[in-house]
Amino acid sequence: MASVDLAKRAYDHGWRLDPIVRSLLDTDFYKLLMLQLIWRKHRDTPVRFSVINRTRSVRLADEVDEAELRAQLDHARTLRFSNRELIWLGGNTFYGVKSIFSPDFLAWLAEYRLPEYDLSRGEDGQFQLEFSGGWADVTLWEIPALSILNELRSRRALRRLGRFELDVLYSRAKTKLWGKVERLRRLERLAISDFGTRRRHGFLWQGWCVEALKEGLGKAFIGTSNVLLAMNNDLEAVGTNGHELPMVLAALAGDDDAALRAAPYQVLEEWRATYDGNLLVALPDAFGTRAFLADAPEWLADWKGFRPDSAPPIAGGEEILAWWAAKGRDPRERLLVFADGMDVDTIETTHAHFKGRVRTSFGWGTNLTNDFRDCAPAPMPELTPISLVCKVTQAAGRSAVKLSDNVEKATGDPAEIARYLRVFGEAGRGRQAVTV
Amino acid sequence: MASVDLAKRAYDHGWRLDPIVRSLLDTDFYKLLMLQLIWRKHRDTPVRFSVINRTRSVRLADEVDEAELRAQLDHARTLRFSNRELIWLGGNTFYGVKSIFSPDFLAWLAEYRLPEYDLSRGEDGQFQLEFSGGWADVTLWEIPALSILNELRSRRALRRLGRFELDVLYSRAKTKLWGKVERLRRLERLAISDFGTRRRHGFLWQGWCVEALKEGLGKAFIGTSNVLLAMNNDLEAVGTNGHELPMVLAALAGDDDAALRAAPYQVLEEWRATYDGNLLVALPDAFGTRAFLADAPEWLADWKGFRPDSAPPIAGGEEILAWWAAKGRDPRERLLVFADGMDVDTIETTHAHFKGRVRTSFGWGTNLTNDFRDCAPAPMPELTPISLVCKVTQAAGRSAVKLSDNVEKATGDPAEIARYLRVFGEAGRGRQAVTV
Numbered sequence: 001m002a003s004v005d006l007a008k009r010a011y012d013h014g015w016r017l018d019p020i021v022r023s024l025l026d027t028d029f030y031k032l033l034m035l036q037l038i039w040r041k042h043r044d045t046p047v048r049f050s051v052i053n054r055t056r057s058v059r060l061a062d063e064v065d066e067a068e069l070r071a072q073l074d075h076a077r078t079l080r081f082s083n084r085e086l087i088w089l090g091g092n093t094f095y096g097v098k099s100i101f102s103p104d105f106l107a108w109l110a111e112y113r114l115p116e117y118d119l120s121r122g123e124d125g126q127f128q129l130e131f132s133g134g135w136a137d138v139t140l141w142e143i144p145a146l147s148i149l150n151e152l153r154s155r156r157a158l159r160r161l162g163r164f165e166l167d168v169l170y171s172r173a174k175t176k177l178w179g180k181v182e183r184l185r186r187l188e189r190l191a192i193s194d195f196g197t198r199r200r201h202g203f204l205w206q207g208w209c210v211e212a213l214k215e216g217l218g219k220a221f222i223g224t225s226n227v228l229l230a231m232n233n234d235l236e237a238v239g240t241n242g243h244e245l246p247m248v249l250a251a252l253a254g255d256d257d258a259a260l261r262a263a264p265y266q267v268l269e270e271w272r273a274t275y276d277g278n279l280l281v282a283l284p285d286a287f288g289t290r291a292f293l294a295d296a297p298e299w300l301a302d303w304k305g306f307r308p309d310s311a312p313p314i315a316g317g318e319e320i321l322a323w324w325a326a327k328g329r330d331p332r333e334r335l336l337v338f339a340d341g342m343d344v345d346t347i348e349t350t351h352a353h354f355k356g357r358v359r360t361s362f363g364w365g366t367n368l369t370n371d372f373r374d375c376a377p378a379p380m381p382e383l384t385p386i387s388l389v390c391k392v393t394q395a396a397g398r399s400a401v402k403l404s405d406n407v408e409k410a411t412g413d414p415a416e417i418a419r420y421l422r423v424f425g426e427a428g429r430g431r432q433a434v435t436v
Numbered sequence: 437m438a439s440v441d442l443a444k445r446a447y448d449h450g451w452r453l454d455p456i457v458r459s460l461l462d463t464d465f466y467k468l469l470m471l472q473l474i475w476r477k478h479r480d481t482p483v484r485f486s487v488i489n490r491t492r493s494v495r496l497a498d499e500v501d502e503a504e505l506r507a508q509l510d511h512a513r514t515l516r517f518s519n520r521e522l523i524w525l526g527g528n529t530f531y532g533v534k535s536i537f538s539p540d541f542l543a544w545l546a547e548y549r550l551p552e553y554d555l556s557r558g559e560d561g562q563f564q565l566e567f568s569g570g571w572a573d574v575t576l577w578e579i580p581a582l583s584i585l586n587e588l589r590s591r592r593a594l595r596r597l598g599r600f601e602l603d604v605l606y607s608r609a610k611t612k613l614w615g616k617v618e619r620l621r622r623l624e625r626l627a628i629s630d631f632g633t634r635r636r637h638g639f640l641w642q643g644w645c646v647e648a649l650k651e652g653l654g655k656a657f658i659g660t661s662n663v664l665l666a667m668n669n670d671l672e673a674v675g676t677n678g679h680e681l682p683m684v685l686a687a688l689a690g691d692d693d694a695a696l697r698a699a700p701y702q703v704l705e706e707w708r709a710t711y712d713g714n715l716l717v718a719l720p721d722a723f724g725t726r727a728f729l730a731d732a733p734e735w736l737a738d739w740k741g742f743r744p745d746s747a748p749p750i751a752g753g754e755e756i757l758a759w760w761a762a763k764g765r766d767p768r769e770r771l772l773v774f775a776d777g778m779d780v781d782t783i784e785t786t787h788a789h790f791k792g793r794v795r796t797s798f799g800w801g802t803n804l805t806n807d808f809r810d811c812a813p814a815p816m817p818e819l820t821p822i823s824l825v826c827k828v829t830q831a832a833g834r835s836a837v838k839l840s841d842n843v844e845k846a847t848g849d850p851a852e853i854a855r856y857l858r859v860f861g862e863a864g865r866g867r868q869a870v871t872v
Contacts, residue, residue, distance in 0.1 A: 005441040164651045171610035178604045178813075215600045216813075377614075377652075 020151045020203060021076045024112070025085050025228040027143040028197050030239035032227065035139055036105050037274045043136035047248060048394040051129040051145055052411070054434055055386035059125025063382060064152045066121060072148045077114045086110055088231050095278040114141055135248060142390040146198040149388060150370070154201045157382035165377045172375040177209060180344045181216035187351050191361035192217065193238045194224035195339050196369030199385050199436065206369045210235070222361065240279055240307070241271060243402055244392045246286040251395035257423050265297055280304045281337060284320070285311065287403045287420055290428030293323045301327035305335030311405040312432065313338045313350045319428070321358060331358040339363030341436045366436035387434050407431045456587045456639060457512045460548070461521050461664040463579040464633050466675030468525070468663065471575055472541050473681070473710045479572035483684060484830040487565040487581055488847070490870055491822035495561025499818060500588045502557060508584045513550045522546055524667050531714040550577055571684060578826040582634040585824060586806070590637045593818035601813045608811040613645060616780045617652035623787050627797035628653065629674045630660035631775050632805030635821050635872065642805045646671070658797065676715055676743070677707060679838055680828045682722040687831035693859050701733055716740045717773060723839045723856055725752065726864030729759045737763040741771030747841040748868065749774045749786045755864070757794060767794040775799030777872045802872035823870050843867045
């Protein structure tokens with residue numbers, strides 16, 4: 001007989017909650033980088049973030065229990081950055097830079113907690129989950145809100161499986177992921193990182209995936225966006241900035257079309273004032289990449305690279321290569337980061353396409369940390385990931401807008417979208433189905 | 437942090453041995469059935485059993501450490517049938533029969549322990565491992581000797597793998613086995629059992645395989661030959677008799693050719709005197725199936741079935757069907773048990789071939805409990821199973837002989853083999869490579 005730890009068993013009987021988020025560092029690194037900028041420049045700008053399920057066919061509020069959701073959100077609100085986490089943030093080197101987070105910012109983080117949330121159930125079977133307040137207070141909700149919803153959904157699905165079926169499920173998922181690792185291992189000079197926090201099947205599974213990439217890819221695995229996993233596994237924390245910066249700054253431009261047109265570049269100037277070097281990676285697609293590049297200031301061509309996010313990877317990359325060429329810059333010293341719904345097939349083709357012409361790196365998200373297709377003993381659609389986002393929807397009393405290179409990903413008030421389209425133009429935008 | 441059971445960790449530090457065989461019931465059921473007959477009729481007949489590695493290319497004594505082997509064999513010798521095991525043997529129903537084991541036999545079992553062994557290292561890189569003594573004392577060594585050697589070999593191989601690689605290995609092996617289960621599930625009226633004790637990768641892995649068949653196949657999984665697993669999992673213990681009975685009885689015939697020719701049928705008479713009903717399954721191939729059927733007594737056609745063991749399954753089965761037809765028996769009420777190196781492909785084809793013509797059942801051995809092909813992160817030939825057997829080699833001072841339907845499986849002194857071939861004839865024998 002295996003020995004039984006009676007104390008542990010008795011303790012376990014009393015569990016009220018198996019928390020999904022157990023640390024405020026269990027978030028994407030780009031949130032902390034953006035937060036420092038936001039906190040310095042715009043901390044009190046009133047914003048609203050909203051969770052949006054782009055996969056309307058999945059009635060999330062039917063699959064996830066509201067009381068469980070509240071319990072997990074409430075638990076996340078009890079978290080604080082611990083001393084050792086703050087010491088690590090202050091003492092670690094990120095992107096080759098020491099002391100990237102200033103002492104005053106870290107002191108503010110030490111007091112930080114996630115603010116209140118606003119949760120109700122819509123008639124469309126979706127939750128209405130929103131976070132309102134000063135930008136610096138609210139922004140960190142994005143990742144825990146998403147990882148909580150996604151993990152609650154998969155936990156609920158797995159409850160239908162027996163002990164043995166779960167064993168088969170995870171064995172198959174591990175086998176599948178390791179098969180992907182073996183394919184990726186063949187790519188010369190691959191640089192890939194985990195971007196899968198928000199859409200993960202679960203925290204522990206993301207941990208396994210990160211371990212698999214570390215074991216299987218060696219140096220080709222350049223890090224994880226998850227700050228907690230980076231700390232615990234001695235990996236690089238990766239990520240730079242996201243759409244919320246241009247979206248809020250565009251909203252702050254008010255009715256002034258010229259100020260609106262200038263907003264994306266104001267973001268970059270603020271970013272460059274806060275960070276430099278390897279962190280100078282621009283996200284060009286918030287209001288359409290074509291317009292962004294056409295009006296971009298000369299100095300942007302000296303930045304390290306771009307993260308084309310919503311265009312098809314090869315077309316999106318070529319557009320930027322052409323822009324660098326027009327500016328007389330050698331792309332072989334520049335970087336393209338691909339991170340929009342990538343999986344092994346698209347990583348292979350994109351990697352092969354740009355080989356020798358530009359440095360590439362891949363942020364691997366949903367298809368890394370939440371690929372359970374065909375892993376359950378019987379088909380379980382509840383394990384298919386959904387396209388869940390948590391976006392800034394209002395800023396300074398206005399609708400926040402994203403146009404994106406993909407019409408399917410546009411968000412915001414229709415009248416404002418029309419105005420943005422008029423200001424930035426529609427050139428170069430396409431339509432691709434959004435699956436993850 | 438996970439809580440640590442300090443007492444358990446401290447206890448674990450002191451492990452000298454992780455025993456492979458922890459119970460005398462961790463053996464094949466046919467050994468106990470045969471043992472009861474042997475103990476009644478031939479208990480003191482002097483025999484010698486020898487371990488033989490038919491896969492000569494694998495130098496087993498180079499792969500397995502002799503000191504570890506001795507430690508495991510010595511540990512097996514410390515085992516006794518426990519009270520609850522004896523009570524279960526006495527009280528359980530086997531093949532629909534209660535009290536199949538008599539109280540006097542069980543009383544003898546209660547005092548039983550495995551006798552001494554004789555181990556040395558040959559110059560060919562093989563162990564010479566032999567067990568000599570009265571037949572009733574020695575016969576039970578067969579299964580633990582084999583399972584110890586096979587598990588020591590796989591343990592040694594696995595020591596080269598890290599924690600993570602082991603995780604991938606077992607995930608792949610589970611995925612692979614479950615894929616087989618899903619194929620078998622499609623076969624109508626399948627009857628299959630686990631025969632994989634002797635060649636298993638390890639005891640715990642066999643346990644997982646049995647659980648997989650129980651979960652995945654439901655009623656089609658009719659039991660396991662492993663008595664301990666049958667008891668622990670509330671499954672039927674399956675198996676009837678093996679080659680050692682005709683081999684020893686043939687040796688006891690001495691130089692008398694007529695007595696030799698009669699020996700295989702004497703076995704059946706003794707078997708029928710000991711057991712009946714569903715246990716009346718004959719093994720026809722010890723000295724060639726063609727000869728066995730040609731001379732078989734009329735009453736054998738009323739037995740429940742046959743286990744054609746060394747002929748190709750379809751040809752071997754057809755030969756028996758033809759014999760039943762010649763005897764005017766309806767094969768649809770009879771049973772053929774196929775258990776020689778079966779895997780999903782051959783199970784599917786054999787099952788399809790005999791569908792509706794005769795009842796079939798499958799004993800699934802090595803390819804169930806030891807199929808780790810392509811499961812390791814890098815190729816590991818040490819995980820490929822070998823054809824290891826533990827056969828009676830001498831009885832009553834004479835060489836024990838098996839002819840088999842497959843020339844590759846013949847064993848015994850060449851002069852005696854020649855005499856047996858003269859007595860039984862060579863008709864119907866073929867040659868197939870022996871892999872498992």
